[in-house]
Amino acid sequence: MFGDQTHARTHRRLATELIALFAVLVVSVAIHFWLPILHPAPLVSDFLGVVSFASDMADKGPLAPGWYWNLFSAGAPTLLSVPLALSSADDALVARFATAAVISVLPLVPMVMLRGVLPLWSRLLVAIIIMLLPSHIVFAGVVAQDNWVQLPALALACLAVRNAYGDGHGYPMWSAFLWCVALYIRQEMLVALLPLAVLAAWPLQARVNARAITSFAAVALVLMLGIAGQRQAASGDFSLASRHGSTSLLGSYVPGAGFGWIPYDSYIQQHAPELVGDAEGIRRQAAHLALEEIRERPFFHLVRRLGAVADTLMTRDGSLQYWAFIADPGSGRSASEAASAQRLGASFTNPVLYATILLHALFLGAAYVGLRTRDKALIVITLAILLKVGIHFVVAVQARFFLVVFVLEALAIGLAVMRLRHAGQLAKGASIVALGGGMLLVLLMPGLGRLGAWVAAQDALWQEGTARQYRAHFGKVSAACQLSGGRLLPSTTPGITFAVAHPDPEPGESADLLCRLSSSGHGGDIILEVEDGYAPGGFPDRMLQIVEIDGQAVRRHDVANEAWSGWWQQRIPVPAGSSREVRVRVEGLRPDKGPGWGDAARTSVRFSPAE
Numbered sequence: 174m175f176g177d178q179t180h181a182r183t184h185r186r187l188a189t190e191l192i193a194l195f196a197v198l199v200v201s202v203a204i205h206f207w208l209p210i211l212h213p214a215p216l217v218s219d220f221l222g223v224v225s226f227a228s229d230m231a232d233k234g235p236l237a238p239g240w241y242w243n244l245f246s247a248g249a250p251t252l253l254s255v256p257l258a259l260s261s262a263d264d265a266l267v268a269r270f271a272t273a274a275v276i277s278v279l280p281l282v283p284m285v286m287l288r289g290v291l292p293l294w295s296r297l298l299v300a301i302i303i304m305l306l307p308s309h310i311v312f313a314g315v316v317a318q319d320n321w322v323q324l325p326a327l328a329l330a331c332l333a334v335r336n337a338y339g340d341g342h343g344y345p346m347w348s349a350f351l352w353c354v355a356l357y358i359r360q361e362m363l364v365a366l367l368p369l370a371v372l373a374a375w376p377l378q379a380r381v382n383a384r385a386i387t388s389f390a391a392v393a394l395v396l397m398l399g400i401a402g403q404r405q406a407a408s409g410d411f412s413l414a415s416r417h418g419s420t421s422l423l424g425s426y427v428p429g430a431g432f433g434w435i436p437y438d439s440y441i442q443q444h445a446p447e448l449v450g451d452a453e454g455i456r457r458q459a460a461h462l463a464l465e466e467i468r469e470r471p472f473f474h475l476v477r478r479l480g481a482v483a484d485t486l487m488t489r490d491g492s493l494q495y496w497a498f499i500a501d502p503g504s505g506r507s508a509s510e511a512a513s514a515q516r517l518g519a520s521f522t523n524p525v526l527y528a529t530i531l532l533h534a535l536f537l538g539a540a541y542v543g544l545r546t547r548d549k550a551l552i553v554i555t556l557a558i559l560l561k562v563g564i565h566f567v568v569a570v571q572a573r574f575f576l577v578v579f580v581l582e583a584l585a586i587g588l589a590v591m592r593l594r595h596a597g598q599l600a601k602g603a604s605i606v607a608l609g610g611g612m613l614l615v616l617l618m619p620g621l622g623r624l625g626a627w628v629a630a631q632d633a634l635w636q637e638g639t640a641r642q643y644r645a646h647f648g649k650v651s652a653a654c655q656l657s658g659g660r661l662l663p664s665t666t667p668g669i670t671f672a673v674a675h676p677d678p679e680p681g682e683s684a685d686l687l688c689r690l691s692s693s694g695h696g697g698d699i700i701l702e703v704e705d706g707y708a709p710g711g712f713p714d715r716m717l718q719i720v721e722i723d724g725q726a727v728r729r730h731d732v733a734n735e736a737w738s739g740w741w742q743q744r745i746p747v748p749a750g751s752s753r754e755v756r757v758r759v760e761g762l763r764p765d766k767g768p769g770w771g772d773a774a775r776t777s778v779r780f781s782p783a784e
Contacts, residue, residue: 446667659684
């Protein structure tokens with residue numbers, strides 16, 4: 174009799190679980206598919222690259238060569254290539270629907286993986302939070318690696334919770350598998366998810382378990398070798414990561430980047446002209462150049478990056494709505510369709526922003542609970558979130574990079590609420606932390622706008638100053654130049670172009686480019702090149718170009734004396750461990766008024782290594 178009652182209760186619980194699971198799936202699919210169906214996200218920028226990468230793999234296999242390997246991790250394109258290969262429908266349509274399907278499945282992960290560890294109501298709470306996040310609803314149909322990585326990341330976090338709250342035997346092989354899948358999709362997950370991988374794998378019931386450690390290491394090693402091997406076979410680069418990391422860093426620190434990222438082409442032309450057109454050289458030097466920028470203005474960059482992370486972590490930057498609705502070059506939308514998409518994106522601004530702030534506030538309360546109770550799962554989830562945020566604090570930020578943070582926060586909130594059911598005093602403390610954190614974030618928003626304006630103003634001042642600088646590096650010899658007086662002019666070649674201040678200068682008016690050549694190692698010879706761009710001759714003693722080395726004039730060139738234009742050269746030895754001071758001056762001798770001798774004597778200067 175008792176056995177029959179127990180059996181009946183088990184059947185009822187299972188039926189309840191299945192009904193809840195089915196209901197969550199249906200609602201999640203409805204919520205996350207309506208936008209991709211009615212308002213397909215524009216396929217542009219990185220998202221177009223992911224689909225093109227996947228399309229090539231669908232046609233040529235997982236070792237398809239191409240430029241994609243320099244910019245993307247291979248995980249999302251490889252996984253996406255499967256439905257593209259199996260379907261004859263439009264690649265963009267299949268890619269959007271496949272991505273929306275991945276997001277739709279997310280709420281089911283904690284419900285299934287934490288069954289028997291957390292009560293149904295707690296798992297439902299996590300599922301509902303994830304399912305109703307406006308950020309995910311808006312971005313569900315955007316074919317971004319950030320959408321695809323959420324599934325293995327959340328599954329790994331649930332495995333860590335299961336190990337911490339369950340029998341504690343550890344899941345080393347599954348942990349290594351999910352960790353490597355996340356790494357395969359986004360390379361920074363190697364670091365960000367490591368705490369979760371360790372907690373999920375570690376046998377908490379034993380002090381040392383060589384078998385678990387060996388299993389975890391073996392599976393991780395095999396999978397990482399496979400990831401690097403695929404990249405090696407397709408691109409010749411045996412690596413777990415794409416090669417754009419250093420250039421991502423540089424684009425985040427060049428003057429004018431503000432809270433975001435900008436192309437660095439003009440920066441390279443001005444500060445490292447020897448690298449113009451050398452993509453491999455730029456990749457090698459990008460991190461060094463970024464560090465140079467940080468060293469120049471450390472406090473500015475610290476404040477700027479803190480503001481950037483706060484701005485995007487709250488989704489205040491609006492980039493989710495932009496990529497989902499607005500960015501549409503070449504999409505073929507009519508003007509009315511584009512306007513409608515823009516209005517729809519704007520209507521999501523406040524729901525995305527304030528729902529994200531509420532999520533962060535509740536997570537702060539959850540983190541407080543984890544610290545107070547020494548809850549392993551909550552502490553490790555918090556650590557993983559801090560690592561993910563910290564990586565983007567250093568490198569680059571966009572709101573989509575933090576979508577995986579949002580689902581981890583939802584999981585943490587569900588765990589904390591379960592902890593608080595019978596802990597009144599702790600609940601009060603968590604409520605105060607959550608309320609205070611939420612108020613602080615709301616109050617921070619206007620300040621972020623003002624901070625962004627301050628950053629832009631400081632950058633404008635800095636750019637005005639640095640625009641008058643020219644730097645070049647040639648092995649062990651480098652040149653650092655500063656323009657004094659005169660006018661900076663647009664340059665069509667690597668180097669710097671300038672003129673005296675007035676188009677019709679007075680006698681004696683000048684502009685000076687002062688350069689310091691420094692050497693290390695064995696030193697070497699440098700060629701100074703100066704351009705005389707005025708072709709007519711027969712007008713001597715108007716404008717002079719003068720080169721001084723260590724205070725001694727070594728060349729005086731009369732710009733308009735002879736009918737000639739072009740570059741003239743001066744060889745400058747720079748012995749090992751020494752420095753030389755070079756001054757290039759443009760000076761008016763007896764310029765008559767009217768012909769505009771100041772403009773006629775515009776001067777371009779550049780350095781090159783001696784052959």
